[in-house]
Amino acid sequence: MTLQHVLGVFAHPDDETIMAGGTLACLASRGLTTHVASATRGEGGEAGQPPVVADRRDLGPAREAELRCALAALGVAGLTLLGYVDPDVGPEDTLGPFEADFETLVGQIAGLIRATRAGVVITHGPDGEYGHPAHKLTHRAVREAVTCHTPDVLLYSVMARPPENMPGHDDRLWNTSRPAHLVLDVTPWAEAKVAAMDCHVSQHALFKRRRNLQTVREALRATETFHREWPAVNGAPPDDDFAAILVAAGAVAVTGAQGPG
Template sequence: MNILSFFAHPDDETMLAGGALALLAMLGHSVHYLVCTRGEGGEMGEPPVCVQGELGKYRTIETINAVKALGGKTVEFLDYIDPIVGPDNLLFTFSDDIENIETQLSKVVRKHHINSIISHGSNGEYGHPAHKTVFQSVKLYFEVNNNSDINWYTAQANYPNPIKPHLINKDDPASWILDIKPVIYMKINAAKAHVSQNALFVRRSQKELKRNVSLEEVIAEEEAYYWVRGSKDDLLSTFRESKNIRE
């Protein structure tokens, strides 16, 4: 199977879906990565890895290393620039032109003979406008190609008592929950590869848990997915092989 991981920023692939993507690679599937921006507007890290103007270059390398850690086959970027985060943590999308994003997505899907797409969920997880843009562009892809037999699944689906409630898409009910413990070392190594974001990952969790945490502890041991269209079973049967599934 050829799977496309399609997310807005470097590190979304790892933090939102790294377990499933690593498991798919481990089971012999080809996982291709498409990232809309190079995360130019994010933080430089603690200590900073570079100056803001060079961040895109650094985060490109970090993403390539993360994809390697997840066992991915290829990684490509669309040339959108990630806007700098505004005051009071105000977040922006990289583009409102979903037609143009859809056109580029469609080329990548054809090039790699993609069978399944894994993307952001309908609420953009915690409401990030760029994540919602990606969701909308995949939705448009299936409106344009309504006869397509490609499957679409979204990450961070909703289920009772999730490990990270702030990342859940409240309108996407989980079709299954994946125990990612067998590949958690791959997800941890991928998270570590995003060097400029490591302090941010830890800070977010510390705020939530109100105690000091290590990067290893930040990585959730389960991931939930919503089957949006196509065959539910294509990906599910693969995960059943791994016996780490709750339906």
């Protein structure tokens, strides 16, 4: 097994936990070195109920601290903040991307892939899960970085749509254009994932409100899924070091899931 370093690239603090927290904890428990990059500090998000800061201008640093707490809970070894600013949520909850020069963003990600010696990169799906423009932008930039600058590296997207016979298939966060190649039940790492969710205090009200739940723990997603974006696969489940590690950890490799398009 040559895969030793895994890089996750996400748009906002808490994306890493909600979408891949169990997997990150699993990889760390199996001796891999994990690193997370966040494009923004989630400055435009909710401040919490009650607010974690008195002044919204302090939300970025507060959410950075929440992210560091979560990464510690997940055993993630390193964090890189790419330095973009999350815009405030607009009228009627309109979400926007962060402002970035695309080629600069791509170059930052490619540099980070090399610096962390990542053999696999995981990131948002092309649909931005529930359509978030910042998630879509992050996906496009990571795809460009890998395919153009580090083509020997594997790229997987998170929140890929699992087969209909699997639990949780009706989640609103699935990227409907991406069938899952790997489906991991993260129950063995649930305590680490819940501990990481607990760290994101500013988002607790949102976690509960979105699905009408009473507790943060109930918001745990026990299924995490992946679609191999690069190199593309067709029909057969992916046969690579990342897939082998997840299958050894209990993941189901889905046969017959096609690549995009």
